[in-house]
Amino acid sequence: MPVPVYPSGTVRVLLGTEHVSEATRAAVQSRLDAPAAYVPQFLAPDTYALLEAVAARLFPQPDRPTQPIPLAPAVDQRLTEGRADGWRYDALPPDREAYRLGLGGIQEIAQALFQADFMALNPGQQDAVLQALADGHPPGPAWETLAAGRFFEELLAELTETYYAHPLAQEEIGYVGMADLPSWTKIGLNEKDDREVS
Amino acid sequence: MPDEEVLEEGVLSPVQPEIQDPLLRALLADEPAPAPLDIPAEQPQAIPAEADEVDCVVIGLGAGGAPLLARLAMAGLKVVALEAGPWHNPEQDFATDEKAQDFLFWNDERLAAGSDPLAMGKNNSGTGVGGSTLHYTAYTPRPLPDDLHVKRDFGQGEDWPVSYEELEPYYEEVEQFLGISGPTPYPWGPARRKGYALPPLPLNSAAQLMVRGAEKLGIRTSPAANAALSARYYQEGIGWREACTNRGFCQAGCSNGAKASMDVTFIPLAVQHGANIRPNSFVTEIERDARGYVTGVVYIQNGEQKRQCCRHLFLCGGSVETPRLLLLNELALTSGQVGRNLMAHPGVQVWGTFEDMVRPNKGIPGGLISQDTHRPKDADFIGGYLLQSIGVMPVTFAGQVARGRKLWGQPLRDYMRQYNHIAGINILGDCLPHADNFMELAEEKDARGLPKPRLHFTAQENEQRMNAHAEKTMRAIWEAAGATDIWAFQRYAHVIGTARMGKSGDDAVVDANGRAFDVPNLYISDNSTFPSALSVNPALTIMALSLRTADKFLESLK
Numbered sequence: 001m002p003v004p005v006y007p008s009g010t011v012r013v014l015l016g017t018e019h020v021s022e023a024t025r026a027a028v029q030s031r032l033d034a035p036a037a038y039v040p041q042f043l044a045p046d047t048y049a050l051l052e053a054v055a056a057r058l059f060p061q062p063d064r065p066t067q068p069i070p071l072a073p074a075v076d077q078r079l080t081e082g083r084a085d086g087w088r089y090d091a092l093p094p095d096r097e098a099y100r101l102g103l104g105g106i107q108e109i110a111q112a113l114f115q116a117d118f119m120a121l122n123p124g125q126q127d128a129v130l131q132a133l134a135d136g137h138p139p140g141p142a143w144e145t146l147a148a149g150r151f152f153e154e155l156l157a158e159l160t161e162t163y164y165a166h167p168l169a170q171e172e173i174g175y176v177g178m179a180d181l182p183s184w185t186k187i188g189l190n191e192k193d194d195r196e197v198s
Numbered sequence: 199m200p201d202e203e204v205l206e207e208g209v210l211s212p213v214q215p216e217i218q219d220p221l222l223r224a225l226l227a228d229e230p231a232p233a234p235l236d237i238p239a240e241q242p243q244a245i246p247a248e249a250d251e252v253d254c255v256v257i258g259l260g261a262g263g264a265p266l267l268a269r270l271a272m273a274g275l276k277v278v279a280l281e282a283g284p285w286h287n288p289e290q291d292f293a294t295d296e297k298a299q300d301f302l303f304w305n306d307e308r309l310a311a312g313s314d315p316l317a318m319g320k321n322n323s324g325t326g327v328g329g330s331t332l333h334y335t336a337y338t339p340r341p342l343p344d345d346l347h348v349k350r351d352f353g354q355g356e357d358w359p360v361s362y363e364e365l366e367p368y369y370e371e372v373e374q375f376l377g378i379s380g381p382t383p384y385p386w387g388p389a390r391r392k393g394y395a396l397p398p399l400p401l402n403s404a405a406q407l408m409v410r411g412a413e414k415l416g417i418r419t420s421p422a423a424n425a426a427l428s429a430r431y432y433q434e435g436i437g438w439r440e441a442c443t444n445r446g447f448c449q450a451g452c453s454n455g456a457k458a459s460m461d462v463t464f465i466p467l468a469v470q471h472g473a474n475i476r477p478n479s480f481v482t483e484i485e486r487d488a489r490g491y492v493t494g495v496v497y498i499q500n501g502e503q504k505r506q507c508c509r510h511l512f513l514c515g516g517s518v519e520t521p522r523l524l525l526l527n528e529l530a531l532t533s534g535q536v537g538r539n540l541m542a543h544p545g546v547q548v549w550g551t552f553e554d555m556v557r558p559n560k561g562i563p564g565g566l567i568s569q570d571t572h573r574p575k576d577a578d579f580i581g582g583y584l585l586q587s588i589g590v591m592p593v594t595f596a597g598q599v600a601r602g603r604k605l606w607g608q609p610l611r612d613y614m615r616q617y618n619h620i621a622g623i624n625i626l627g628d629c630l631p632h633a634d635n636f637m638e639l640a641e642e643k644d645a646r647g648l649p650k651p652r653l654h655f656t657a658q659e660n661e662q663r664m665n666a667h668a669e670k671t672m673r674a675i676w677e678a679a680g681a682t683d684i685w686a687f688q689r690y691a692h693v694i695g696t697a698r699m700g701k702s703g704d705d706a707v708v709d710a711n712g713r714a715f716d717v718p719n720l721y722i723s724d725n726s727t728f729p730s731a732l733s734v735n736p737a738l739t740i741m742a743l744s745l746r747t748a749d750k751f752l753e754s755l756k
Contacts (some may be wrong), residue, residue, distance in 0.1 A: 021453065023291055027298035058606045082645070086303050090652060094642075098393035127607065134604060138626040156600045164596040164614065173617040175592045177559040180294050183240025183443030187402045187561035191552045196557065 108140025257436030260329020262724030263514030277387035283325030402561025413680030550681025583627030
């Protein structure tokens with residue numbers, strides 16, 4: 001099956017057209033314009049660097065060596081502001097505590113498996129650490145109180161939703177739903193409106 | 199990392215906790231107690247009362263509150279509506295962007311417990327003038343008559359104290375008023391006096407694929423009933439609403455008024471007849487007199503505490519906030535059923551990848567329906583379910599892939615590249631009440647200082663069997679339609695039943711008219727009163743019951 005290939009800048013081109021509403025443009029543009037550098041406000045610098053390293057394995061972006069889609073800032077900003085998304089697994093402590101404990105726990109897994117800091121491991125070893133977490137029964141005292149499977153699910157879901165909210169990630173999967181004005185007229189199988197790429 | 203104590207989670211402008219009592223403060227600080235000052239003690243500040251008592255206060259402006267608000271206003275009563283969330287201008291404010299639309303959900307944290315914890319937030323909640331209808335999918339099938347009689351037919355669950363025949367005129371009224379688009383005649387259930395207001399919306403790719411697969415298996419399908427306009431529609435008292443533009447963003451808010459959310463239908467009607475809408479008004483207290491009658495409510499609007507006196511109160515906050523208010527205020531608790539009987543619809547989804555170009559973000563998400571599985575012949579469970587084709591927005595889908603498939607790293611990115619070739623089917627199935635499934639107030643407090651709701655939900659054997667049957671059916675449909683890489687996402691939607699209606703105050707909170715057994719001038723109108731979950735989406739029935747409750751109330755005044 002053909003994977004959609006967008007000419008570079010497709011979303012940026014669409015954003016300049018009347019197919020995008022003002023509210024939509026503001027939302028999408030703000031993510032494109034987000035500064036590359038981010039100073040963490042909630043997480044300590046070391047913890048934030050660890051979160052970035054974890055995010056880089058959960059969403060490897062070898063295709064964007066200089067400007068990866070930023071994922072860790074959204075987490076730090078949310079924790080800073082104390083925002084929630086309406087629910088939490090009762091099995092997990094409040095988000096700030098869960099992130100602090102969970103990131104510490106990832107270091108414990110790295111130590112248990114490779115006797116080294118997560119940041120010092122090669123990508124394959126880092127993936128092994130994360131797989132142990134994903135499997136739900138990783139080594140380390142943190143995981144005696146923190147539900148590993150649920151923590152991993154929440155971490156992965158938050159990073160995933162942040163990644164695919166970014167217009168360049170949406171471009172990557174062939175989504176141009178933000179350009180929905182005045183309407184979609186071709187909505188059936190194998191149909192496309194002119195502004196959709198083939 | 200800053201000290202955990204610096205910021206209280208969920209509090210944007212934290213203040214230092216201050217010990218109010220000077221003696222205690224002195225004791226804790228190990229200082230000599232201050233000499234009592236010779237000034238009159240400051241009196242607690244009285245909450246300013248609204249000048250007038252009104253006939254009715256309605257709490258919550260979703261599918262439960264808005265229809266009855268319009269009805270009461272049209273009857274000439276003086277009505278005030280208190281809605282926790284803001285009043286939006288969808289055309290201007292609603293972006294075609296999932297993250298930007300997060301403000302539509304009730305984002306205060308609820309705790310999800312049990313073996314099948316219920317995802318809340320965008321899955322199951324709403325706030326704002328219009329409530330959850332601001333982001334409902336607009337899928338509005340009627341229940342079939344036997345949905346209301348699960349106990350009669352199977353010996354388990356509960357029967358409704360209201361019959362389908364009593365509800366039917368209200369279904370018809372809501373369908374015509376909202377301008378529901380759907381097939382006429384409708385293939386399942388009893389013949390109807392009137393067809394749908396408009397022809398069905400066009401089938402999107404997922405719907406076409408489901409037709410393809412279901413036909414091969416001999417499963418009947420039909421374009422579904424959706425509360426979104428397939429053509430311009432005129433409503434008395436409101437004016438013209440424009441047709442659906444196939445944005446596919448129903449679950450993130452409709453920006454052109456085509457979807458019949460309450461803010462473009464019953465609420466403008468209510469306003470036209472003099473209803474007073476107060477957005478950003480979060481109710482904290484329900485006040486009573488010595489007889490136990492409600493006399494008014496205390497609420498916080500834009501940081502200011504206010505009181506509104508009323509002769510009658512209509513509680514329409516949904517299945518979490520309604521029981522939370524009752525529990526916090528120790529109101530209508532005699533039956534012991536407040537918070538109990540929590541049900542959630544089995545909503546397992548099956549996704550597949552197709553050679554065809556699908557582009558699942560376009561068109562009404564739930565384009566197609568089948569109710570052939572309403573009472574399956576080979577069922578090893580009670581009740582049944584409906585089948586629905588589903589399109590999906592990208593961030594929602596990606597989140598489900600992460601949670602449900604547990605893909606991460608390059609495999610997740612690779613799978614998501616198939617987005618334009620993905621289509622889904624899901625079910626909406628009945629659920630039986632169970633003692634293990636309930637809502638309670640947790641010790642943990644939210645940003646307002648109120649206990650967080652904790653929702654316990656564990657799918658029992660009946661739900662598990664239904665899910666297994668449904669997953670098998672949907673996998674077969676997708677295989678027949680030519681899908682590959684088929685996978686299932688276990689999911690439950692809608693919280694139901696936490697203040698149920700019944701015939702007696704011994705085992706129900708409200709009667710068939712929505713009136714609380716314990717409190718004669720308190721009515722509840724939302725899905726917390728459903729005695730059983732029904733095998734269809736709840737919004738249409740919530741609205742129908744809301745109008746019926748209003749009529750029964752108005753009759754009682756005569």
